Structures are given as structure tokens and as C-alpha cells.
Amino acid sequence: MRRIFFSLFPAAWMALVLMQACGQSAPDAELNTSGQIDVDGHTMPYLIRHLPPSSFPQVPAAVQEELNRRGCTIPQTYEAHGPENVVKASLERKGSADWAVLCSANGTVSLLVFFADAAEPAVLISAPETERLGPTGASGQMGALGFNWAIDAATPEKVHQAQAGMRRRPALLDHDALMDLLIDQKTLYRYYSGKAWLLVDTTD
Secondary structure (H helix, E strand, C coil): CCCEECCCCCHHHHHHHHHHHHCCCCCCHHHCEEEEEEECCEEEEEEEEEECHHHCCCCCHHHHHHHHHCCCEEEECCCCCCCCCEEEECCCCCCCCEEEEEEEECCEEEEEEECCCCCCCEEEEEEEHHHCEEECCHHHCCCCEEECEEEEEECHHHHHHHCCCCCCCCCCCCCCEEEEEECCCCEEEEEECCCCEEECCCCC
């Protein structure tokens, strides 16, 4: 079981040290979350960098308003080279203009999907941010931890390619899926069937 210990050092100093360890720069530092967590008997520092919804000006005003209402910030993986974890794709049906967002609020991160014609977003999964941490060092070396959950659009062709090793490869999907991954772990593909969200098989 993981136990969180909040740092006794000044927050700004701790954030700077951790950002250097994670190879990240200082913009939006006031939105960062840092601390220490117990992992398998070892106390390890972590840093989770966030961006405000305003960092994604391409997002429709209605979606921006809902993200602000929920108090969302957008967590960034420790591998991020630009704003991420806000995705536009045809998730409801072919040709639809939908949005998926990782929303962090009050220490919990949720995967939200905004269908173009829906009044409220669907919440596909939620977890404490500290359950979405991974080692930032090369080859999983022990060191500072960073956020390791990412989402992206997956076209039907991309999903079909991921299924290439299956003995009975399914037919091409009708519309986009949502790629849901933890860095250096298995990638999931979430697909809306018209009635419910399903996990797409990519292995036998």
C-alpha cells in the first residue's frame, strides 16, 4: 500500500529540484503537484505537471467552460514535449467531432469524453493521481517519479495495425477509438459501440 508524505521543504524549491530531475521546465509551476510517496518500502519524490484548460485554445468554448467549472487542470506525462492529454477524434460515430480530456481535480484524475451532442461528459475512469506515477529514469531506474498516464486518438487503421498479431484479426472499426496507455505498459483501446464503451481486443 502506498503512503503519501508531503515534503517539509519549501514547495517552490522542491518543485524546481523535481522538475530538473524529470527534465521539465518551469512554466505553470504553480499548477504542479509534488511530494513523496512510499513505494515498496522506499520513499520517493514525485512531480506531476499540469496545464490549465486555456493552454488548449482549440477546445470548444462549451468544453472549456465545463472543464473550468469542474476545476480541471490537465496533467502532463513526464515524457511530454508539448501540451497533451486533450484529444479530438470521432469517438461517438464516424465523422463526429468529440473530445477526450484527462481532468485533474482535488488529487483525482478522470478520463472525460465529450460527445458533440451530449449535455454532460462521460467519465470513463477515475483514479488518484498518485496511482498514475512511473519512474522517469532510463530503463525504469529508481529516481523521481512522474505522471505516466496518456491518451490519444486511435484511427481504425491504427487499431487494426495493433491487432496484426491476432490469429483471427477483427474487421476494421467504423470510427476512432481512444488510446489509453501507461508509459512502458500495455496500451488499451477504448471504443464506443453506439451503446457502451468497450475494450478492443488486440491479442488472442
